[in-house]
Amino acid sequence: QMEEHQSTRSPLSLFWVSGPGSGKGTQCANIVEHFGYTHLSAGDLLRAEIKSGSENGTMIQNMIKEGKIVPSEVTIKLLKRAIEENGNDKFLIDGFPRNEENRAAFESVTGVQPEFVLFFDCSEEEMEKRLLGRNQGREDDNIETIRKRFKVYMESSLPVIEYYSAKGKVKKIDATRPVGEVFEAVKAIFTKAWLDEACVSSLDFFP
Numbered sequence: 764q765m766e767e768h769q770s771t772r773s774p775l776s777l778f779w780v781s782g783p784g785s786g787k788g789t790q791c792a793n794i795v796e797h798f799g800y801t802h803l804s805a806g807d808l809l810r811a812e813i814k815s816g817s818e819n820g821t822m823i824q825n826m827i828k829e830g831k832i833v834p835s836e837v838t839i840k841l842l843k844r845a846i847e848e849n850g851n852d853k854f855l856i857d858g859f860p861r862n863e864e865n866r867a868a869f870e871s872v873t874g875v876q877p878e879f880v881l882f883f884d885c886s887e888e889e890m891e892k893r894l895l896g897r898n899q900g901r902e903d904d905n906i907e908t909i910r911k912r913f914k915v916y917m918e919s920s921l922p923v924i925e926y927y928s929a930k931g932k933v934k935k936i937d938a939t940r941p942v943g944e945v946f947e948a949v950k951a952i953f954t955k956a957w958l959d960e961a962c963v964s965s966l967d968f969f970p
């Protein structure tokens with residue numbers, strides 16, 4: 764059982780919840796370079812855990828192959844460690860929260876609420892085409908696993924987007940467009956968020 768609210772730091776975090784193959788990994792380098800966020804992909808952390816030969820490795824590998832969501836306790840421990848080991852105070856957390864359990868557990872363990880939630884809207888047809896053409900040797904880039912991942916996305920991840928949408932926190936981008944156009948839309952959102960933040964700080968300064 765993880766202790767709650769262990770960390771004294773309260774970094775700014777953004778969640779990035781979108782369908783498999785919608786283009787998150789492709790856009791992250793640009794966001795890191797232009798806006799200074801540290802990109803943390805829950806999927807990458809889980810894959811690294813498999814490679815490291817950890818005791819959970821086989822369980823994680825089997826779940827990823829089946830397109831299932833790994834128990835929150837495991838994923839949050841990895842995210843929390845990555846945040847604590849990093850000196851940055853701005854994190855873009857990709858592929859998380861994937862379901863209601865992920866969301867509620869992260870909140871109760873870290874006490875952190877996302878500033879906003881980035882949502883790449885992309886058709887299933889386009890995402891399937893992209894995943895089948897990805898060619899990065901991922902064990903879940905096969906049509907059987909892809910179909911399972913889409914089902915889990917619809918049933919478990921979309922409700923999380925709806926949850927944040929009701930709180931006015933979702934920034935939606937049409938991700939079906941070419942990479943450059945998607946980045947232009949991303950840039951507009953991050954620039955606005957940056958200006959809003961600067962505005963709040965200057966109000967603090969000149970009350």
Ligand SMILES: Nc1ncnc2c1ncn2[C@@H]1O[C@H](COP(=O)(O)OP(=O)(O)OP(=O)(O)O)[C@@H](O)[C@H]1O
Nearest residue numbers: 782783784785786787788789893896897940941942
């Ligand atoms: N806007 C785009 N137009 C066409 N192809 C794209 C676009 N964005 C990404 N791709 C391609 O689609 C594939 C999947 O992209 P990427 O790995 O970035 O998706 P992802 O959202 O991170 O997926 P996952 O959730 O499975 O990690 C890659 O081969 C990438 O080159």
Ligand SMILES: Nc1ccn([C@H]2C[C@H](O)[C@@H](COP(=O)(O)O)O2)c(=O)n1
Nearest residue numbers: 805806807830831832833858859861
């Ligand atoms: N919060 C998460 C994130 C990812 N996973 C597992 C299940 C996913 O299908 C797989 C790949 O993730 P991706 O790289 O596509 O973001 O990793 C999870 O269980 N929980």
Ligand SMILES: [Mg+2]
Nearest residue numbers: 787788804806
């Ligand atoms: Mg990815």
